Amino acid sequence: MDSHQRTASDKADFKRELTGVVPHLRAFARGLCGRPDMADDLVQETLLKAWAAQDRFEPGTSMRAWTFVILRNAYLTDMRRNRFRGDYDESVAERILTAPAGQEEPIHLADMRRALLTLPPERREALLLVGAGGFSYEEAAEICGCAVGTIKSRVGRARAALTTMLDEGDMPRRSIDDVGAHRAILEELDSVASGHGVSEPTR
Amino acid sequence: MSGAIAKLDKKKPADASRRGAQTGHGKAPAAGKEAPGWANGLKQLYDEVVKEPLPDIFDDLLSKLDDKN
Numbered sequence: 001m002d003s004h005q006r007t008a009s010d011k012a013d014f015k016r017e018l019t020g021v022v023p024h025l026r027a028f029a030r031g032l033c034g035r036p037d038m039a040d041d042l043v044q045e046t047l048l049k050a051w052a053a054q055d056r057f058e059p060g061t062s063m064r065a066w067t068f069v070i071l072r073n074a075y076l077t078d079m080r081r082n083r084f085r086g087d088y089d090e091s092v093a094e095r096i097l098t099a100p101a102g103q104e105e106p107i108h109l110a111d112m113r114r115a116l117l118t119l120p121p122e123r124r125e126a127l128l129l130v131g132a133g134g135f136s137y138e139e140a141a142e143i144c145g146c147a148v149g150t151i152k153s154r155v156g157r158a159r160a161a162l163t164t165m166l167d168e169g170d171m172p173r174r175s176i177d178d179v180g181a182h183r184a185i186l187e188e189l190d191s192v193a194s195g196h197g198v199s200e201p202t203r
Numbered sequence: 204m205s206g207a208i209a210k211l212d213k214k215k216p217a218d219a220s221r222r223g224a225q226t227g228h229g230k231a232p233a234a235g236k237e238a239p240g241w242a243n244g245l246k247q248l249y250d251e252v253v254k255e256p257l258p259d260i261f262d263d264l265l266s267k268l269d270d271k272n
Contacts, residue, residue, distance in 0.1 A: 015269055022261050027252035044264055051268045112244040131242060132249035159239060166241040 126154035
């Protein structure tokens with residue numbers, strides 16, 4: 001856009017700042033897609049895109065906000081291409097299996113993680129930005145390219161849903177990424193496998 | 204860590220949490236003084252990833268990009 005030639009020191013600053021936000025990109029990505037490996041792929045994709053677009057970064061503005069926009073767009077594009085669909089089961093198994101032995105993640109944090117993944121993506125995103133990333137509603141609205149009121153409403157709904165699930169212990173039984181439904185399917189499979197239940201012929 | 208864990212317990216009445224959610228206004232971040240019981244857990248999930256040691260792939264990638272210029 002502007003023809004201002006970046007100096008070597010501008011470029012060094014850019015690289016330093018970009019390096020500095022990588023941990024935040026990973027945290028945001030993991031919250032969005034729930035899978036550590038996919039989240040890291042998403043971050044790499046983001047770094048490549050940010051690097052290619054570095055002339056559009058305005059020095060002095062928030063590198064974290066700028067790169068979050070890139071990451072979010074990459075995530076949405078991948079979602080539309082179905083990249084993350086059908087991976088949910090695996091992700092549940094993965095989280096159960098890879099819970100680090102010594103770390104002893106409190107059971108409530110595991111619930112938190114699951115509850116977060118049951119939220120519709122746009123609410124999950126809004127909540128992550130504001131409730132975890134510490135962005136203001138205004139900043140979050142800018143990152144998501146929507147009105148401040150929209151962000152407030154998404155955050156409000158997300159918070160209400162988490163409160164129902166976590167503080168009142170009521171995990172939902174529907175939605176695409178539904179953990180409850182997944183569990184129900186597994187239970188049914190168990191029951192069929194153990195000789196109970198009638199399995200319908202597939203076609 | 205244990206403080207945040209304790210707060211995730213079902214101690215807070217749901218009403219208070221809901222009220223907190225609805226009165227969130229202005230520029231204040233969502234995790235305000237009336238934050239629901241799970242709010243710390245959310246922050247903790249995020250912060251845990253931020254604090255993780257960074258896999259080498261990221262530094263490698265950035266160095267590679269830097270070398271190209």
